[in-house]
Amino acid sequence: MESNQEKILNILLSDVKGARITGSDEISITGIVLDSRKIQSGSLFVALRGTQTDGHQYIATATELGAAAILCEELPEQISEQVTYIQVEDSAAAMGLIASAFYGHPSRKVKLVGVTGTNGKTSVATFLFQLFRRLGYRCGLLSTVQNQIEDEVIASTHTTPDSVALNQLLAQMAAKNCSHVFMEVSSHAVAQHRITGLHFAGGIFTNITHDHLDFHKTFDNYIAAKKGFFDQLPKSAFALVNIDDRRGSVMVQNTRAKVETYSLQTLAAFKGKIISDTLAGMHMDVNNQEVWFRVIGRFNAYNLLSVYGAAVLLGEKPEIILVELSNLKSPPGRFEQFHSADEIVGIVDYAHTPDALENVLETIAHLRSGNEQVITIVGCGGNRDSEKRPKMAAIACKFSNKVILTSDNPRFEDPMDILAQMQKGVPPIDFKKTTTIADRREAIFKAGLAANPGDIILIAGKGHENYQDIQGVKHHFDDKEVLLEVFEKRHSN
Structure with a gap:
């Protein structure tokens, strides 16, 4: 992943706490690389401990291929005088901060809204992307189905890309004058620090049920990963949660963000009620306004409520939001x-x-x-x-x-x-x-x-x-x- 310009290493490290540097921190960095085979002169190689391989095994190869600097948790036995080594406690967390700085902090240049939960992430992110484009904004989408900059579709391989690819995509979106970006935030992304260093305007919680225990091992770890997203939100952001999910309130226990709720069952800032639901469409009451939607199903009623709430919290007018929402269709492969x-x-x-x-x-x-x-x-x-x-x-x-x-x-x-x-x-x-x-x-x-x-x-x-x-x-x-x-x-x- 290359940038159009070089960045001085000490500037890239300005947000990284506790880094121990061996060598010069005034060298120029031309790109951040996780795969040693893609090293070019001036590259910063990141030694990540993954589930399959440990990047520390490839530090020598990266050095031989011309890496200017190595980000690692453990220094190699052989130190090259031509290379700068940055030793940190967690390479993935540091990489997120460095990648954000390398690409000019692109998440600060857009209104970035993250959607997390077991089910509904793709639908909510896609509905928001479609809605805000209909409202006249230039938008970006980062989802399981695809990444998109306006009409340009970019293939998606993970629910959330690694932090380097993610910041590069956000930089492209900012360069193309996107004002809003909507992204799925997976539990893996939080646990693996893929979103570390990003600035969010808001976060949405859909629901949580058993999933990904192959990675998280326990349900408590899975919940903690989802909650970690809301723990990271800044004071300026909103945290919109499905209060009908019994863990909705748990998600925002420690958040600094402004907490808002949506519900089909109880009092909430954004309250919905299904009047009728057929294969042709769904008739709902949303905050005392009756609306007919093309999408159907109780699960989509929750999705639509979260999208409505997020749009209001982003400053849009309720009546205009509902008119545009009534024209949206389900994303590919969702009912x-x-x-x-x-x-x-x-x-x-x-x-x-x-x-x-x-x-x-x-x-x-x-x-x-x-x-x-x-x-x-x-x-x-x-x-x-x-x-x-x-x-x-x-x-x-x-x-x-x-x-x-x-x-x-x-x-x-x-x-x-x-x-x-x-x-x-x-x-x-x-x-x-x-x-x-x-x-x-x-x-x-x-x-x-x-x-x-x-x-x-x-x-x-x-x-x-x-x-x-x-x-x-x-x-x-x-x-x-x-x-x-x-x-x-x-x-x-």
């Missing part, structure tokens, strides 16, 4: 609907946690008008939190007439092992209505061809993703493409 010629409804949704799956299926149950069947296709990702696997199967069985357990990004695990763990959650009474088909394409075809007119097929877990991650290789696979292929086959028969 995205498709209809066959013979009136089968296919829904593709990213739901990959027990809570998200239950929310989607409860919404479908509420929208059902008669005797139509609900057929759910669901899997669980490999090398991720295994505790949720039986829970996902149990929830699918509870709300569906037929369930097909299938593969979903097995990564380096055997898909059949994952499916065996999911099968443990199937109640004996539901054995007959549950089928296991490891091949996801075959699973979608089976559901699509077996469905009757009016039935609802939910394909859960992948949403916007257009690949299957198998043994480290991403093979093209898009749930939507396969679903439409099945619908076409039904129509041609």
